[in-house]
Amino acid sequence: MALLQIAEPGMSTAPHEHRLAVGIDLGTTHSLVASVRSGSAECLPDSSGRVILPSVVRYCETGVKNMGEDALACADTDPFNTVFSVKRLMGRGYKDVQGLNLPYRVKDSGGMVEIETDHGTKSPVEVSADILRTLRKRAEATLGGDLVGAVITVPAYFDEAQRQATKDAAQLAGLNVLRLINEPTAAAVAYGLDQKVQGQFVVFDLGGGTFDVSILRLQAGVFEVLATGGDSALGGDDFDRAMADHFIATHGFKEFNPQQRSRLVMACRRVKEQISHEHTAFLSVEFKSGETIAETVTADQFAEIVAPLVKRTIQAARKTLRDAGLTIDDIDGVVLVGGSTRMPVVRNAVKAFFGKDPLVNLNPDEVVAIGAAIQADTLAGNRSEDDLLLLDVIPLSLGLETMGGLTERVINRNSTIPVARAQEFTTFKDGQTAMAIHVVQGERELVSENRSLARFELRGIPPMVAGAARIRVTFQVDADGLLEVNAMETGSGVSANITVKPSYGLSDDQITGMLKNSFEFAEADMNARQLREQQVEAMRLVESVEAAIAKDADLLQADEQKAINAALKTLRELAQSEDLRAIEKGIEELSQLTEDFAARRMDAGIRKALTGKTLDTVSTTLGGASSNR
Amino acid sequence: MSNPAITLSDSDFNIFGLPCQFELDSAALSASYLRLQSQTHPDRFANSGSQEKRLAVQWATRINEAYKRLQNPMERAIYWCELNGENPRGQQSKLPPSLLMQQMEWREALEEIDGVGDLENLLDEVATEKKRCLDLIARQIDSENNAQAANGTAQALLFIDKFMIELTRKLEQLEDAS
Numbered sequence: 001m002a003l004l005q006i007a008e009p010g011m012s013t014a015p016h017e018h019r020l021a022v023g024i025d026l027g028t029t030h031s032l033v034a035s036v037r038s039g040s041a042e043c044l045p046d047s048s049g050r051v052i053l054p055s056v057v058r059y060c061e062t063g064v065k066n067m068g069e070d071a072l073a074c075a076d077t078d079p080f081n082t083v084f085s086v087k088r089l090m091g092r093g094y095k096d097v098q099g100l101n102l103p104y105r106v107k108d109s110g111g112m113v114e115i116e117t118d119h120g121t122k123s124p125v126e127v128s129a130d131i132l133r134t135l136r137k138r139a140e141a142t143l144g145g146d147l148v149g150a151v152i153t154v155p156a157y158f159d160e161a162q163r164q165a166t167k168d169a170a171q172l173a174g175l176n177v178l179r180l181i182n183e184p185t186a187a188a189v190a191y192g193l194d195q196k197v198q199g200q201f202v203v204f205d206l207g208g209g210t211f212d213v214s215i216l217r218l219q220a221g222v223f224e225v226l227a228t229g230g231d232s233a234l235g236g237d238d239f240d241r242a243m244a245d246h247f248i249a250t251h252g253f254k255e256f257n258p259q260q261r262s263r264l265v266m267a268c269r270r271v272k273e274q275i276s277h278e279h280t281a282f283l284s285v286e287f288k289s290g291e292t293i294a295e296t297v298t299a300d301q302f303a304e305i306v307a308p309l310v311k312r313t314i315q316a317a318r319k320t321l322r323d324a325g326l327t328i329d330d331i332d333g334v335v336l337v338g339g340s341t342r343m344p345v346v347r348n349a350v351k352a353f354f355g356k357d358p359l360v361n362l363n364p365d366e367v368v369a370i371g372a373a374i375q376a377d378t379l380a381g382n383r384s385e386d387d388l389l390l391l392d393v394i395p396l397s398l399g400l401e402t403m404g405g406l407t408e409r410v411i412n413r414n415s416t417i418p419v420a421r422a423q424e425f426t427t428f429k430d431g432q433t434a435m436a437i438h439v440v441q442g443e444r445e446l447v448s449e450n451r452s453l454a455r456f457e458l459r460g461i462p463p464m465v466a467g468a469a470r471i472r473v474t475f476q477v478d479a480d481g482l483l484e485v486n487a488m489e490t491g492s493g494v495s496a497n498i499t500v501k502p503s504y505g506l507s508d509d510q511i512t513g514m515l516k517n518s519f520e521f522a523e524a525d526m527n528a529r530q531l532r533e534q535q536v537e538a539m540r541l542v543e544s545v546e547a548a549i550a551k552d553a554d555l556l557q558a559d560e561q562k563a564i565n566a567a568l569k570t571l572r573e574l575a576q577s578e579d580l581r582a583i584e585k586g587i588e589e590l591s592q593l594t595e596d597f598a599a600r601r602m603d604a605g606i607r608k609a610l611t612g613k614t615l616d617t618v619s620t621t622l623g624g625a626s627s628n629r
Numbered sequence: 630m631s632n633p634a635i636t637l638s639d640s641d642f643n644i645f646g647l648p649c650q651f652e653l654d655s656a657a658l659s660a661s662y663l664r665l666q667s668q669t670h671p672d673r674f675a676n677s678g679s680q681e682k683r684l685a686v687q688w689a690t691r692i693n694e695a696y697k698r699l700q701n702p703m704e705r706a707i708y709w710c711e712l713n714g715e716n717p718r719g720q721q722s723k724l725p726p727s728l729l730m731q732q733m734e735w736r737e738a739l740e741e742i743d744g745v746g747d748l749e750n751l752l753d754e755v756a757t758e759k760k761r762c763l764d765l766i767a768r769q770i771d772s773e774n775n776a777q778a779a780n781g782t783a784q785a786l787l788f789i790d791k792f793m794i795e796l797t798r799k800l801e802q803l804e805d806a807s
Contacts, residue, residue, distance in 0.1 A: 178675055179672065179675070219663070220663065222663050222666070222667070224663075319801075322801075378672070379672060379675040379676075380675070380676070381675070381676045389663075389666060389667055389670055389672065389673075390672065391666060391670070415693070415697070416693045416696075416697070417693075418671060418686050418689050418690045418693065419690055419693055419694070420690045420694070421694075476686075476690070478671070478686060479670070479671040479672065479686070479689070540676055540678075541677075541678040543676070544676055544677040544678055544681070545678070548677075587678075590678070591678050591679060591680045592680075594678070594680065595680055598677075598678075598680050598681045598684055599634075599684060600634070601681075602668075602669065602681075602684050602685070602688055603634045603635055605668035605669060606635050606644070606665060606668060606669065606688070607635070608668060609661065609664035609665045609667065609668045609669075610645075610646040610661065610664070610665075
């Protein structure tokens, strides 16, 4: 039952119109898209009524692709061209993915990974973009219009490069990313809003290929992540593989080609699923060579095979609890997320460790997408302001390489984002005019054991004696968890700046190139797209300034308001035009004109926060600060 | 609007509307934090122009920085010293000989430790000393308003804190190995 859509969606000008926004769970084994419709979030089905899209793409003859179930059906017969578990390759280097034993061909491309199909090479970002595009089109068809944006979930434990790769994929799929949010946080939103809970919660999220554990404090609509941990290379897939390896070993098979392996892994997955609700399952695989495996697997036997994997999840939970500065007694509830938490062996281990029955009332497959949809709805401006706020953290420490290949931490893991920190360094040689800056992520002392994120150089330092230069390196992590690094010699003001991506990600040029190459965006389309984006941006700015004036007109002098009104009128007209440059100029002018106003509003907001009272808080010492200084 | 605007360069205490002192009402701190973030977080400006978005990132970053510092008693004390013209992280002045002696004893004890239990005992002992220093610095700041004395205690605290981090790391290693 579709509602009549009056204004053109995505270009809407009415301030109270419902903006179409979605949440996307881009998973290792499957992906979902959800949206808030008539007040409640739900997963959107495809034309056959299925909400789950297997994260599988099959590349056929040039240009033709099979998606989801259709592609999955071919995994056996066309292993080289059927790409699954691509999330495990996102933002990863060739060395990182050696142990994965994927049936398709993965090759090294300047440190990055590429998938070699019979019909051309694909980067993991492109494959993910194909999945996201399928979901975008599904959403547009279901919701009846263009999307203003999407919230895409990533494992909390995803590093910088993996996050950036995800954002790149979204851009390639034609999605405006409102925010990347962490999967466990999304799950907590879905649970928290549903149940109006307060307290400290653990979200234990074991998906197909990743494992996350997050600890959150929920109070008065604020979701504050206290600590997060996990393993970005541990998931249900590993349980399948552990079982396959076990049977390969016990049956003494020596030669095993990718096709055979893939068959066996699939069979093991079915056994795993069956054993989740029965005591035994029958594993039966017949290979073309005539060899067979046929035997009964018991739940106990399965538990023994996967015990080391389960142990890893519990160890990570213990560590995260410690990072949060909490003990098991402080935990009010445990939420299970991800299809792999259906395994009784996992549930029992969680229950034994936390000493409580985990919450499982929401569908673990859908809960992340649902939470993302709620947040997308909030960010798109469809909900009231004070509804919901997520305060998330960075999962891994960020630092720099110093002398001797050691890591100097600049921002510690579990810092609440956005966060910035500056550190000072100096030159170590007389007359040194350049300094290499190597940005790394991870907890280890040695740079070589952490992930290299980016390298850049600060040049043009005036020659000085060793130790005299003062080089200030600033790290800024934004609300998506993405890093920008700036280096400056403070005496001379020479600076260099980088948004971290090159080591494993794609450069902006590469993305533009991919966009141009994909036949969805021919050259003419690219220009049209750019124009449309600027038109939308112009209207977004107009709406936001108008909303600000409606709320805080008292912060403006009469002449200021007059000037702003004139600029608003101009930009509104320009937004209807086809003149890209003029629109950009109009946006710039209105932005400059409202700079002071924006600052005054922020100040007013802060004052409001300091004088504001909420029912559940204790009295504060108001005004004490000024009198004490 | 008679009050001057609150700016990014205001003190942590001022931004949070708290008195500039060591003792702190932690419930008031966290209530202020949540209200401040509700006003300034970039998520509140997802539909705004780039100007406002940038401002939101700056403010939310500044508030996170201040919150983290105020939450941690040692960091709060050091910050108070800095606001009062001292620099505990800078040039180390002479630490009291008694503390140096104790450090040496602790280090010797650490050498001989081989079990989690021993390590936990030592950690407790060091934590007790840290607590004593925090009580001392509370008096030096709030009752005596003596920045110079507080500076000395802050330096001792930094020393102790570093040792505790070392111990905790060692404890994690032992636990992970078991």
